[in-house]
Amino acid sequence: MPLNRKIAYIDLTTGDIQTKPIPLEARKKFLGGRGLDAYLLYNHTKKGCDPLGPDNTLIISGGILTATCASATARTHVMAKSPLTGLLGSANMGGFFAPELAWAGFHHLVIKGKAKHPVYLYVHNGKIEIRDARGIWSQSATDSQWAIREDLGDQEVKSCVCGPAGENLVRFANVMTGIKNSGGRTGMGCVMGSKNLKAVAARGTMDIKIARPAEALEYNKRFIDQIVSAKVNQTQGVLGTPFIWGATNSWGGVRSRNFQYNQCEYADDIEPERIDEICEETMGPYHMTGCFGCQVHCRAQYKITDGPYAGRYDEGPEYTSQGAFGGETDTPRATTVLTGNHLVNQFGMDNLETGSLISWAMELYELGIITAKETDGLDLRFGNDEAVIEMIERICYRKGWLADALADGGIAASKKIGKNSFDYLIQVKGMSNLHSDERATPGLALNIATASRGSDHLRSRPAIDLYHLPETVLRKIYSNPVPYDGPLSSEHTEYVGKPWQVFWQENCYMGVDCLGICKYHTTFLGATLPNFEDWSKVLYYNTGLQITPEEIWKVARRCNMLERLFNLREGLTRDDLEKGDMLNHRYFDEPCRRGAIDVVGRKIDKEKFIRMVDELYEHKGLDKDGVPKPETLKELGLENEPSHLI
Amino acid sequence: MSKALYIDYQKCTGCRLCELVCSVSHDGISNPARSRIRVMKWEAEGLYVPMSCQQCQDAPCKLVCPVKAISRDEEKGHVFVDYDVCIGCRSCIAACPFGAMSFNLKEKKVFKCDLCDGTPQCVRFCEVKAVDFIDVDEVSVIKKRSAAKRLSVAGKEASGLEARLHR
Numbered sequence: 001m002p003l004n005r006k007i008a009y010i011d012l013t014t015g016d017i018q019t020k021p022i023p024l025e026a027r028k029k030f031l032g033g034r035g036l037d038a039y040l041l042y043n044h045t046k047k048g049c050d051p052l053g054p055d056n057t058l059i060i061s062g063g064i065l066t067a068t069c070a071s072a073t074a075r076t077h078v079m080a081k082s083p084l085t086g087l088l089g090s091a092n093m094g095g096f097f098a099p100e101l102a103w104a105g106f107h108h109l110v111i112k113g114k115a116k117h118p119v120y121l122y123v124h125n126g127k128i129e130i131r132d133a134r135g136i137w138s139q140s141a142t143d144s145q146w147a148i149r150e151d152l153g154d155q156e157v158k159s160c161v162c163g164p165a166g167e168n169l170v171r172f173a174n175v176m177t178g179i180k181n182s183g184g185r186t187g188m189g190c191v192m193g194s195k196n197l198k199a200v201a202a203r204g205t206m207d208i209k210i211a212r213p214a215e216a217l218e219y220n221k222r223f224i225d226q227i228v229s230a231k232v233n234q235t236q237g238v239l240g241t242p243f244i245w246g247a248t249n250s251w252g253g254v255r256s257r258n259f260q261y262n263q264c265e266y267a268d269d270i271e272p273e274r275i276d277e278i279c280e281e282t283m284g285p286y287h288m289t290g291c292f293g294c295q296v297h298c299r300a301q302y303k304i305t306d307g308p309y310a311g312r313y314d315e316g317p318e319y320t321s322q323g324a325f326g327g328e329t330d331t332p333r334a335t336t337v338l339t340g341n342h343l344v345n346q347f348g349m350d351n352l353e354t355g356s357l358i359s360w361a362m363e364l365y366e367l368g369i370i371t372a373k374e375t376d377g378l379d380l381r382f383g384n385d386e387a388v389i390e391m392i393e394r395i396c397y398r399k400g401w402l403a404d405a406l407a408d409g410g411i412a413a414s415k416k417i418g419k420n421s422f423d424y425l426i427q428v429k430g431m432s433n434l435h436s437d438e439r440a441t442p443g444l445a446l447n448i449a450t451a452s453r454g455s456d457h458l459r460s461r462p463a464i465d466l467y468h469l470p471e472t473v474l475r476k477i478y479s480n481p482v483p484y485d486g487p488l489s490s491e492h493t494e495y496v497g498k499p500w501q502v503f504w505q506e507n508c509y510m511g512v513d514c515l516g517i518c519k520y521h522t523t524f525l526g527a528t529l530p531n532f533e534d535w536s537k538v539l540y541y542n543t544g545l546q547i548t549p550e551e552i553w554k555v556a557r558r559c560n561m562l563e564r565l566f567n568l569r570e571g572l573t574r575d576d577l578e579k580g581d582m583l584n585h586r587y588f589d590e591p592c593r594r595g596a597i598d599v600v601g602r603k604i605d606k607e608k609f610i611r612m613v614d615e616l617y618e619h620k621g622l623d624k625d626g627v628p629k630p631e632t633l634k635e636l637g638l639e640n641e642p643s644h645l646i
Numbered sequence: 647m648s649k650a651l652y653i654d655y656q657k658c659t660g661c662r663l664c665e666l667v668c669s670v671s672h673d674g675i676s677n678p679a680r681s682r683i684r685v686m687k688w689e690a691e692g693l694y695v696p697m698s699c700q701q702c703q704d705a706p707c708k709l710v711c712p713v714k715a716i717s718r719d720e721e722k723g724h725v726f727v728d729y730d731v732c733i734g735c736r737s738c739i740a741a742c743p744f745g746a747m748s749f750n751l752k753e754k755k756v757f758k759c760d761l762c763d764g765t766p767q768c769v770r771f772c773e774v775k776a777v778d779f780i781d782v783d784e785v786s787v788i789k790k791r792s793a794a795k796r797l798s799v800a801g802k803e804a805s806g807l808e809a810r811l812h813r
Contacts, residue, residue: 067666067676068676069666069667069670069676096662103676103677103678103679142689142690146690178689179689179690179692205677205678205679205751206677207673207675207676207677207680207752208675208676208677209674209675210670210674210675210676213670213671213674213675216670217667217670217671217767220667220771221770221771224771224773228773283692284656285656286656286657286658286659286774287692288659289659289660289661289692289694290659290660290661291661292661292662292663292666293661293662293663293666294661294663295661295663295771295773295774297659297661297774301692313690313691313692315692
């Protein structure tokens, strides 16, 4: 049974390990994955704990459906208090780790304390062992995984690791598994590094009994047919996420030169077709690869064609790397993007944060706010490819004054740099935005401003808003599983109806994250993909749990509220530029300078934006300050948190 | 004409859905250790190779079995184990050159691919057709066609090169 997967509490200071079942009550309230992680984090960390201290709790988990016969249940979730933002730390990744963890008998690992020397955890068929990792420390994200296999004499072991960036306490270090699967964002790899925890390795051969196997199998087939018939997934299966670049950049939705432009010019060399060509030349016609059980296979494989890293194998680059190392820094060259992508994967460092901070530093350099003195002589102009690659390495190893400052994250760096550097930093809650430009899309701007982990596109983005879908189609999507008869607009430059779309997407993404399913299998980039109703069925067929679509919606709301409670406890206030639901002034003051006619000249109207936040709070059951109303907490059964159920 | 599994490892994306559906359809359980098909991986090179039973004509597992528990069904085109006769000595596992025979630790018996009685689930779920189920004689036609393409492309390139050299 998926439901008999256990939870383990591991204290790295004392070496104490306890294994417990997950009570059914907790399952019904939080399902698993990110949702149950949020409950565990809220209950197992104290207010104001040091994110890099032993009291921070690192939680690594799979979803309730991980490794079952639902489709693409590959996702691993990682949660802790973030060393980057001081608020919620939360990262989600594909690959093969979570299924292996489930076959090894576990769904959630709750890790506290700090080991005396580098260690790794070995989870194997119901048992957990703390092993010496001194010989593996300082190795790259991939090499350390292969070294663990050698150490254990088992090539089937799957590990999630922190790379050199995590060891060096870069505050946006990733947890990595496989070649490029990254629990990026909010610095979960940094928390691993702070605990002297190099890796968690898993290997399992324990049965997961499927409640109704025949139905689960047939429903999975239906699910897959639905998923692979969506054009968006067919395109992703050929070009990977870079396919988005062509549309968003030509339209004017891509940040370039930090935030000066909303389109990267002369970008032919990093267009998806060009990257695909390189992948084909270096890896052959079948160069796409996928995560566990997924038929979308959206990851490309490539070898770097030239430059100092020529010949190195990697996977990707994702859309995010095109933006991070091509668009934002105005270095639209394939070699730079592919090399940058490779380096962050090896270092275990967030590509979005890295690229965004480098482009911010470049703007400061061009404005004279920082000079060659701070950059140790590096000519940090926009368009300087070598400088981008050099900065990636410097940040990982904290080489030089500027890189060391940036490695602590944007807000901390802005305090060190001083002057008005903060004004140019494109972040929310201390986390940099990806390379997208939301000035022409109020719905997307509301999403990044209010997302629980900071400026982020994977927590509540109504991405289908960009498709100009007819209102009837929008209404069909957004009035399920709970009714909605308020306004909805097909126009992505509009403000009306967007708060509901953001609220709905937030619950939709929390839903998949609790189940352990990938977002490409739900209403994220495709409007026709499965959501609440289908999840209710796959849950029943695979686990035997009978939960209605409305109940899953409520679980999602409850878990999102827990993340909100955590953030409020750690100091979130509505309009705070460092810790609030507020955008940098540039979104309101600087109009878009490039792009399509419905984009040029657009900026976010601050008054309308504030009204959108008000309305979103209303939908969520928060008061004007963004604090949950007592009746909301009661409705969601959260009035007694922390309740220490588990 | 009997059909056979045709595995083209180059097409494999490494997702291992075949392992999942194999174990769920046979045992109602998700567990790759129970799967008849397994994807062997070299992640550092991006190489994934699905391995399953070749249903050999002169099957070493059949030849080595001391109690004659293994036979070949010509009509279905598969080699199968008669569990009433099998003594669980695992000689077949040792003899198989492909590692296609496995041992179930819980039920204490060997198991192998049975082609799902003519509708292999691994094939049904593999969208990229890295695993296909086709007439045995078709396999060589597919291979001939792809080899011919390679040769003709190479031939054209070679003659082009020659033309340039003698220009």
